[in-house]
Amino acid sequence: MNRLRIAACDDEPEILDGFxxxxxxxxxxxxxxxxxxxxxxxTALAKAFKVGRxxxxxxxxxxxxxxxxxxxxxxxxxxxxVDIIYVSSKExxxxxxxxxxxxxxxxxxxxxxxxxxxxxLYLSNRSDDNINKLVINSKSGIVAFDLTNAIYIESTGKTxxxxxxxxxxxxxxxxxxxELDEKLTEKGFIRVHxxxxxxxxxxxxxxxxMILLTTGGDVPMSRRSAGEVKDRYLRFMKWxxxxxx
Numbered sequence: 001m002n003r004l005r006i007a008a009c010d011d012e013p014e015i016l017d018g019f020x021x022x023x024x025x026x027x028x029x030x031x032x033x034x035x036x037x038x039x040x041x042x043t044a045l046a047k048a049f050k051v052g053r054x055x056x057x058x059x060x061x062x063x064x065x066x067x068x069x070x071x072x073x074x075x076x077x078x079x080x081x082v083d084i085i086y087v088s089s090k091e092x093x094x095x096x097x098x099x100x101x102x103x104x105x106x107x108x109x110x111x112x113x114x115x116x117x118x119x120x121l122y123l124s125n126r127s128d129d130n131i132n133k134l135v136i137n138s139k140s141g142i143v144a145f146d147l148t149n150a151i152y153i154e155s156t157g158k159t160x161x162x163x164x165x166x167x168x169x170x171x172x173x174x175x176x177x178x179e180l181d182e183k184l185t186e187k188g189f190i191r192v193h194x195x196x197x198x199x200x201x202x203x204x205x206x207x208x209x210m211i212l213l214t215t216g217g218d219v220p221m222s223r224r225s226a227g228e229v230k231d232r233y234l235r236f237m238k239w240x241x242x243x244x245x
Contacts, residue, residue: 033186
């Protein structure tokens with residue numbers, strides 16, 4: 001799962017914007033990047049919808065023109081198996097959504113308390129779950145690398161070396177560091193030096209020109225990158241300290 005395609009629909013724009021922001025950030029916390037489209041008009045979503053376009057829908061139930069349940073029925077009749085999470089203040093309607101087989105239901109007034117658990121459950125139930133996988137189309141062919149225990153990646157010319165914790169042997173990737181940087185920016189890796197990408201979960205402290213690792217040892221940090229490195233680290237850490245993701 002390199003990227004999830006999500007649509008969120010709520011007829012209240014300000015609420016929709018707030019929910020969309022939290023949805024993006026909560027998935028990012030789990031190292032999943034998302035492409036999220038927002039709709040304030042359910043009929044617009046219905047017109048734009050094509051089978052396979054979205055992996056997941058966040059739908060309000062009580063909306064004008066066509067409610068969230070009727071919209072889901074229309075999509076199911078068209079053959080869509082898209083996952084649906086309802087976000088609604090109408091708790092009494094939860095028993096009316098079962099025939100469209102939604103994945104879950106979040107109470108709108110409890111959104112911040114419930115979103116994290118629902119997203120964790122959703123990710124754990126996806127059959128094609130590749131949250132911690134990096135798929136690279138390198139010169140040697142398409143290769144998938146497990147990033148679960150990856151501490152950092154070091155550039156050694158045209159070959160990049162991934163170093164793991166727990167005694168797991170290192171692995172080599174024949175791809176540019178720039179391409180890795182672009183692919184791993186949403187997976188918790190920070191470019192601390194032109195030759196190093198570090199998994200923020202293994203950063204113990206940030207010095208003037210050095211990153212100290214929780215596993216022992218260190219990697220160099222470019223002084224001119226120090227500000228950006230600290231900003232990105234704090235952004236990732238902010239979501240580690242929340243209770244809802």
